Amino acid sequence: MARPPEFDRAEALTEALHLFWERGYDRTSIRDLTGVMGISAPSLYNSFGGKKELYEEAVAEYERSPAVVVGQAIGEPTARDFVEKLLDAAVREYGSDEHPRGCFVISDPLLHENRQLARNAIHDRLRRAVEVGDLPDATDVEALTDYLDVFLRGLSSRARDGADKATLRAAADVALRAWPSGL
Incomplete structure (x- = not known):
């Protein structure tokens, strides 16, 4: 049985969104993301699928926000x-x-x-x-x-x-x- 994530997914997504916002997709590494999100690389992949999927989810989150x-x-x-x-x-x-x-x-x-x-x-x-x-x-x-x-x-x-x-x-x-x- 898979263990539930031990981090706040919404908070981690917000941190990733802000990092992508500051640096852009190309200048943001997995290491950068895991550092700011406070999670391990396996947790990132298990919860979000990968950098591309995390980015797409972050963009969707931004598009739903009042910042638009x-x-x-x-x-x-x-x-x-x-x-x-x-x-x-x-x-x-x-x-x-x-x-x-x-x-x-x-x-x-x-x-x-x-x-x-x-x-x-x-x-x-x-x-x-x-x-x-x-x-x-x-x-x-x-x-x-x-x-x-x-x-x-x-x-x-x-x-x-x-x-x-x-x-x-x-x-x-x-x-x-x-x-x-x-x-």
Whole structure:
């Protein structure tokens, strides 16, 4: 009969998530993971399957967390409210001391598909705003999506480089002031 794990699996997963977030998949070793998780390599393999499976589970855990800023804003009633909440969430989450700085999905090159899904969600939200008349018909949804996507990536990068929340907030405020008045 197999012995039950002698560690808190959820806590170990969180520690692995944070390490992957800080270093990325490629720069994180099994030794690094077992050290931060406080478990042996056999326990890691028995509980998570291996580094790749642990990474996939960590990404899924991140995607369910409040740190995902697009999901926090997507339901806002207007495009302006959506952008404001998106940037507020980015400032709060990217600058948080509760987890590694910046955005995990933006920072790890392996998560291209996740970045594309977030970009698609922004695009769809802005397209719906045009369809319901919240944004003018002439709105270049592609360009506006690119603007928000690039801006979020920049905020994440600045946060990872040590920018404090006040710096991130100031940049977000400039972006909000740049929101076209006709929109």
